Amino acid sequence: METHKAHCLIFPCAAQGHINPMLQFAKRLQHQGTKITLATTKFFFKTLQEVSGSIAVETISDGYDEGANEVPLDTYNAVFQKVGSENLTELILKLKDLGCPVDCIVYDALISWALDVAKSLGLRAAAFFTQSCAVYKIYYHVYAGLLKLPLEESKVEIPGLPPLLASDLPSFFSNYGSYPPIFQMVAYDQMKNIHEADWIFCNTFYKLEEEVIDCTSKILPIKTIGPTIPSMYLDKRLQDDKQYGLSRFMPMTNDCMPWLNERSTSSVVYVSFGSLAELDAEQMEEVAQGLRTSNYYFLWVVRESESNKLPKDFVKETSDRGLFISWCPQLEVLAHKSIGCFITHCGWNSTLEALSLGVPMIGMPQWIDQSTNAKFVVDIWKTGIKAQPDETGIVRRDVIHECISVVMEGEKGQEIRKNADNWKDLARKAFDDGGSSDKNIKDFVSKLIQS
Known part of the structure; x- marks a missing residue:
């Protein structure tokens, strides 16, 4: 059986806290021989103060190429889904015409419609959770109706998590109704098609959240690939990886x-x-x-x-x-x-x-x-x-x-x-040879390159 160098399109939310972890994951994939293209919005790319590193970057329109500061989040999301879906599709077809067909989209779980784009083009797709596994377990419990809102008790018990006070929950749950568009994104939009993803990655490492990961794995096939910080602060195997590389500041x-x-x-x-x-x-x-x-x-x-x-x-x-x-x-x-x-x-x-x-x-x-x-x-x-x-x-x-x-x-x-x-x-041990995150990344690449 022949193997080929797979091509992953990395598609994070256009925010610094989402770009950084997904960019670091991309570097790990590239180190394993995978071709990488990172896609972001035209406006976000224009705001970058620092652009460095070996990752190829392509831009797409989100419908607001001059910025969307005064646009309500729910309005922005609706436009982004429509315009972004069309533009993401066009980018993938362009890359195919250039002889660089995409094999898999690794998408920020908050951009759940990217999974629909992948499936419509016959591509595999991996959801990427940029927050902790514990937080995603809470989101999933709300989505599944297992955690009723507004909260009726001051204490919350969720399998795999320690006993929590209401004040320990994400703010749009503890202060119910405070951020409706964000609540919609995290509790429903990113979860509604998650079971259709071919892979689900979480920016954490196994030993850090062992109990919640084991519990969550019974519901979702989640794999840990973190901590997603530059290699020179961890295993030092990527000698040129000393900083993130794309920064608005x-x-x-x-x-x-x-x-x-x-x-x-x-x-x-x-x-x-x-x-x-x-x-x-x-x-x-x-x-x-x-x-x-x-x-x-x-x-x-x-x-x-x-x-x-x-x-x-x-x-x-x-x-x-x-x-x-x-x-x-x-x-x-x-x-x-x-x-x-x-x-x-x-x-x-x-x-x-x-x-x-x-x-x-x-x-x-x-x-x-x-x-x-x-x-x-x-x-x-x-x-x-x-x-x-x-x-x-x-x-x-x-x-x-x-x-x-x-x-x-x-x-x-x-x-x-x-x-x-x-x-x-x-x-550091999570990224040592055979460590939990190192193994999960290598397993992903191995499955990608199988023809």
Whole structure:
């Protein structure tokens, strides 16, 4: 039987937190001899500040080539499905005419109509979940009617998951009715045809979510292929894989890395709330004053759109201990010896990066899946603590100060650091030769290239 180099079309949602993990998966497939084309929207591609690496990129129209900032999400999704389906089909036919026929579409599970495109063209399709397996188990329970909403109880039990409080669930479930279009996307649209996918991949690793993966596998044929971070921070088998490669933000590497090099081991508090989260001015004030009174060095990523919320003169008054930058090379920062802890929104990519690099976390979840991720960080993986908000939803400065003290000092901080080191080792082992994620990727490629 002859084999051929299969061709995968990678199709993530046009958002930084979705592009990164799917791009890293694409690099792993390419390393195994698979031809890769990544498709994204014309507008998203135009906004990129950094484009590097060996992955070929093609663009399609989503119907809003000049952007869709003021367009309601449900309207955007409807137009994207219609225009995107047509354009994705045209791209696949174009690649075939060029002598590069696509064998499989690896699509972001949120773009569920991509599966319909694949089937209409006789192609195989793999769904890619960019969040944790635990979060997808919750989504599936809602979709299947096993978790009734609005919630009637303050405690929630789902097979394979630890006991959860309502506040530990994704925000559009705990605060039912708060984000109707997103609720529709995650709880119904991405699940309605999932059983028709040829493969289902999840950005996690087996040891990290062993119990929930075993339980979910009885319902869906899910395979773990994470953590999807550049190889040089894990197994180091892809020597040129040191960064993600497609970014909407230009990292201020030359500003932050020399500054970190001057700091001693575990002496810096790193603060970042990701590419989307928006803190209000009151919360920014509380974070600022918590950092001020902690007396530790701190590196705070404040996106340009958020910088006007900083307290007046705070940057100037803390210049001896603090560095403020609009974006940073987060992996390089987290891997630096000077970083003692990470104040994070607990987005899944940031959580996986911190776990993979052995960095203790202080969780300040904002919305979507972040409260669920924080629950696992604190109670299951035990690699951090949660900064508890007050009754108004604000985490106060004294709480932030106390959390920093707990993680950076004392017995509990030492235990958290020990656990973080253990997960760092297990994350690397997932990509060692024969590790769980390494094996799943090789099995996928093997099935793809069978003619």
